Amino acid sequence: MGVKKIKLSIAPNIRKIVILTASSFVCSLLIFLSNVLGLFELKAFDSLSKYLNPAASSDNIVIVQVDQESIDGLSKEGVNWPWPRQIYAPIIDYLSEADAIFVDILFTEASSYGQEDDMVLADAVKRSSNVYLPVFLSNKTVKMSAGEEEFIRSIAIRENISSNLKFNSAITPIDPLKNSVRGGGNVMIKPDEDGVYRKVPLVFKLEKYQVPNFVIDYLIDNGKIEIVQGRLSIEGSEIPLTDGNLLLRYYRNGNPFKVFSASEILKSYLDVNALKEPPVKKDFFKGKVVFLGLTAAGLYDLKPTSVSSISTGVFIHATTLDNILNKSFIRIANPYLEILFMLLISFFITFTVLKRHSLLINLSLFLVTLSIILLVCILLFKIAIYVKVIPTVISLILSFMIVVAYSYATEGRQRVLLRKTFSQYMDKKIADYLLENPALIKPGGQRKRVTVFFADIAGFTTMSEKTTPERIASVLHSVLNSLTEVIILNQGVIDKYIGDCVMAFWGAPIDAGNCEINSCYSAIQSMEAIKKINYELQKERFPELSIRIGIHSGDAIAGNIGSDRLFHYTVIGDTVNLASRLESVNKFFNTGIIISEDTLRETRNSFITRQLGSIAVKGKTLPVKIYELVGKEQDIESEMLQLLKIYNDGIQFYNDRKFDDAIHNFNEILTKYPNDGPSDFYRNRCEYLKSASNLTEDWNVIKFSGK
Numbered sequence: 001m002g003v004k005k006i007k008l009s010i011a012p013n014i015r016k017i018v019i020l021t022a023s024s025f026v027c028s029l030l031i032f033l034s035n036v037l038g039l040f041e042l043k044a045f046d047s048l049s050k051y052l053n054p055a056a057s058s059d060n061i062v063i064v065q066v067d068q069e070s071i072d073g074l075s076k077e078g079v080n081w082p083w084p085r086q087i088y089a090p091i092i093d094y095l096s097e098a099d100a101i102f103v104d105i106l107f108t109e110a111s112s113y114g115q116e117d118d119m120v121l122a123d124a125v126k127r128s129s130n131v132y133l134p135v136f137l138s139n140k141t142v143k144m145s146a147g148e149e150e151f152i153r154s155i156a157i158r159e160n161i162s163s164n165l166k167f168n169s170a171i172t173p174i175d176p177l178k179n180s181v182r183g184g185g186n187v188m189i190k191p192d193e194d195g196v197y198r199k200v201p202l203v204f205k206l207e208k209y210q211v212p213n214f215v216i217d218y219l220i221d222n223g224k225i226e227i228v229q230g231r232l233s234i235e236g237s238e239i240p241l242t243d244g245n246l247l248l249r250y251y252r253n254g255n256p257f258k259v260f261s262a263s264e265i266l267k268s269y270l271d272v273n274a275l276k277e278p279p280v281k282k283d284f285f286k287g288k289v290v291f292l293g294l295t296a297a298g299l300y301d302l303k304p305t306s307v308s309s310i311s312t313g314v315f316i317h318a319t320t321l322d323n324i325l326n327k328s329f330i331r332i333a334n335p336y337l338e339i340l341f342m343l344l345i346s347f348f349i350t351f352t353v354l355k356r357h358s359l360l361i362n363l364s365l366f367l368v369t370l371s372i373i374l375l376v377c378i379l380l381f382k383i384a385i386y387v388k389v390i391p392t393v394i395s396l397i398l399s400f401m402i403v404v405a406y407s408y409a410t411e412g413r414q415r416v417l418l419r420k421t422f423s424q425y426m427d428k429k430i431a432d433y434l435l436e437n438p439a440l441i442k443p444g445g446q447r448k449r450v451t452v453f454f455a456d457i458a459g460f461t462t463m464s465e466k467t468t469p470e471r472i473a474s475v476l477h478s479v480l481n482s483l484t485e486v487i488i489l490n491q492g493v494i495d496k497y498i499g500d501c502v503m504a505f506w507g508a509p510i511d512a513g514n515c516e517i518n519s520c521y522s523a524i525q526s527m528e529a530i531k532k533i534n535y536e537l538q539k540e541r542f543p544e545l546s547i548r549i550g551i552h553s554g555d556a557i558a559g560n561i562g563s564d565r566l567f568h569y570t571v572i573g574d575t576v577n578l579a580s581r582l583e584s585v586n587k588f589f590n591t592g593i594i595i596s597e598d599t600l601r602e603t604r605n606s607f608i609t610r611q612l613g614s615i616a617v618k619g620k621t622l623p624v625k626i627y628e629l630v631g632k633e634q635d636i637e638s639e640m641l642q643l644l645k646i647y648n649d650g651i652q653f654y655n656d657r658k659f660d661d662a663i664h665n666f667n668e669i670l671t672k673y674p675n676d677g678p679s680d681f682y683r684n685r686c687e688y689l690k691s692a693s694n695l696t697e698d699w700n701v702i703k704f705s706g707k
Helices: 003-010 014-034 038-052 068-076 085-094 115-128 146-155 216-221 262-273 313-325 335-355 359-382 389-423 428-436 460-464 469-489 515-538 574-589 597-601 638-655 659-672 677-691
Strands: 061-066 100-104 131-138 169-171 183-186 199-201 203-206 209-212 225-228 231-234 245-247 258-261 289-294 444-457 493-498 501-506 547-562 567-572 593-596 607-617 624-632 701-704
Touching (some): 038 359, 061 068, 061 313, 068 262, 085 262, 131 146, 183 216, 216 225, 335 359, 460 469, 493 567, 515 593, 515 597, 547 574, 567 574, 607 677, 638 659, 638 677, 659 677
Parallel strands (some): 100 289, 131 183
Antiparallel strands (some): 131 169, 225 231, 444 547
């Protein structure tokens, strides 16, 4: 398996990232610019408004509504709808202490009750001197009369303000009212494409005049709004408009304004004149702004908004005024920033998905990114900055779909195969890490501290001569499979199988930590695995198996070793050679597991061992201290602990050249445990050293010339 090919196939290079990022971004941008998903964005805005807009308004705006209750109440008194205009006169008189009264009712034709009816209302409007009446702009080509043009001129804005909304004619109040009102403005606004009213224009073009929105004339007249370089501003803050429209920040509470029924105001007026306590006191309206409008269901002024499917025109005008007075604006994010945001999302998703090929991880990444996008949009909307949700979400979805499809079609399946291949000889976590960091398996090598593990089946050649090749192959498969699982479970890497021998190592290509401890655990668990295999083999009367294990830690060269055509990730060097020799040393001590002092030093007293002395092996100038790995402390029986105590005392006698005392200890052990290899070895060695004429300086170093 050539790692050069692996590198070319799994490393997400810049070219792929650029092409896939550009593809997803361009698709997202086309959708964004075409606005084909505009309706979804409008609904997203509505959802944000319903849950995140402020709950209630300030109390300086009041709505007096001509509701069904008022119509029914007057009908019982013999006053049928439409009301005579003189009915509105006492209402306006009672509201006259307000700062302004916006009458959102069109009085564009003479009263059917006669001219006197109109004059009664006109007189009330004039007395109040704070009434603003609506103008209805139209695209009909109708020439304005002199009186209409004069009225339009009186309410028109003098300074030049840019506006894209142009109309051809206007429907104005009747003449008696024109001469009585304080001002007025256009009430004709269009909904969005789905019929919902989310924004209002503030300035309209009518021939050479600039007609203000219904509430703007009042704000300019009272000096609350200034016009600076063709832009509307309030208290030094520019009113944020998009294409001349103010995006309304409706209050999520269904009734944010103080509301009275018109019948309540009429009754209060009559009660005051009759010297009775009124339901609503007249001075309540002092300093406030009052809107008088139609809200009864049959009066055709119902308009859905982003927070309610049933609302009214007067509520929209009241919200417009409230937003401006309180500077409660929603500012739309710069579209170029949104485009940049889309580009960043496309790049981020492309880069990360190409780098991580786990479907579960990528789906988690998708959901986390989606949550972050929504959270950012929510937090910004909460502080009145509106970032469009759908374009960024579409950018995320398209990027994810494109890069996942590409990854699956090209690299994904190859990575699955490579991961499966790698996982056969190393822990899955290490295999995944290598796939994410292919530079670690580039040709060549680097010096690393590793722990090397050799395990060999004792007497396997002899055993092979006594059974069929098919049976011996089956047994070998069982043994190697069990040892492999143990090593991988303990985060080791299987280097190679050499006949009936397994070589593994820890510490490369990544150091997962606790390499020495993990290797020792592998050795102990390997012995336990062989016991289980022997239990099954006994049923078939197959000879009992045993394995010898050698472990050593030290520096080695780790990397891809081999030719340009074929190379293998392995470790080489003196550390590997010594580990192999320690496996063979088990033959002389009749032991199962031998580890070097370098390995034992890093195990932090996690295991019970017994020293086997110092050995000199071929190729090493200095002797190496070695130990038998007995097991984990909690698993060692008391009898074994007693044996180790006698043995260690014997080794101490041996080192002190008290050979007779040492022989006594070793014989004591062999009486109970005649197969204890280290005791037998040292008893014989003591017998030999006793008979030696003189001892050299390195008498206690055991010469070993095995493989």
